Amino acid sequence: MLLHVSTAFVAGEQEGLLMEKPFKPGESLRKGYNLDVQAEIKLVENFKSTLRVQSSSDKLEKKKMKELGLKRARHFGWPNVYSLTKALGEMLLGNLGRDLPVVIVRPSIILSTFQDPMSGWIEGTRTIDMLYVA
Template sequence: MDADSVVGYFRNKSILITGSTGFLGKVLVEKILRVQPDVKKLFLLIRAPNVESAKLRLQTEVTAKEIFQLLKKKHGVGFENFIEEKICPLAGDIMHEDFGLDSAQLRALCKDIDIIVNGAATTNFSERYDAAFDVNVLGAKNVCAFANKCTKLKMLLHVSTAYVAGEQEGLIPEKPFLMGETLRVGTHLDIESEINLIKEARRELRANCSTEKAEKKTMKELGLKRARHFGWPNTYVFTKAMGEMIMGHLRGRFLVVIIRPSIITSTLKEPFPGWMEGIRTIDSVMIGYAKQILPFFIGDLDLIIDVVSSFTNRKPVE
């Protein structure tokens, strides 16, 4: 399928996007509006107590960012009107059933949505187990439940991570995780049992009047312990793998597409080279190189690094 076909597909479509205030979400929203201004509507699910707060987060955390500068230049004084026409912020959260939307909102959305892009996630490798499970696993479950209510839904796109493959080596086939599948031979994963384990751990901590600090430490350790027991290196990739299982198990009549990006750094070309937000994972290494304060980086020359980044106006490092 060529790029023009993809662009054409989005014409007159209504798209629900979760995780739009994140780095990848901003890139997606900007790209759709730039290449297909005839998209019908982008519904952005934003964690907020009410619609006004959701609008404020949209304005300050999404459309105000530098990545939207090409769109601002194109539309000029009409930019805000264009955004208001094309984007509808929804105050809600994937951790809640029906995202916490009221019945009127829910009925209207279920009749209108053509595509769902689920990009909401917690990406902290050492997140506490209950927090990561709520977003990456139960959140996926709630997205699937909502998707099954959408009468004209064509596709559910779920953003996972390449690192659900764990620490396996060699050629790794792109195949979906089956419910209960693990990376460690001789183990079987029961997601309901993991839910009960988390609930029991919470009960014990509260019964013992544990401090917030102690509770956080215990839940982090529990997540890492469970991840390693089943063959995953950390809580993040473990819960993302479970999220994939949920997607495959609860899928309805619509197409489910799971994408597994590796490390995401900066934009390569569009809307301009080198845009990034915050400093995550390998970003500090590249920033050090761009600023010429890191002249070299120690590594194994026989290994392959799967990160491609771009920086403009960079002088060669001697």
């Protein structure tokens, strides 16, 4: 069995009672839109190649890639790139785990580890982590 820890934010900004169900390949939060993971990867690769051909700086490339990610996330109904990529990851796991049972849990927040690699371990400090560290 494979246990994947995702996030409750994968549901985007939907309100009300949301049933826990895995994302099917192609599913998006925006009705009538098909999210093709391979097509998105190709779009990103082509966009990045175009930026490099235009001799853009690393700083400009990073900015443009962030803008593209946000645009694509919103296009498919997610509020940000983080929640979109979590959904993409869940889709890939569901597709790749045909011969292996896959369990996806979606906590609303994760602060630190229980034991591994050590009790209380945090990788970086984001959002509420600063309060926890303090």
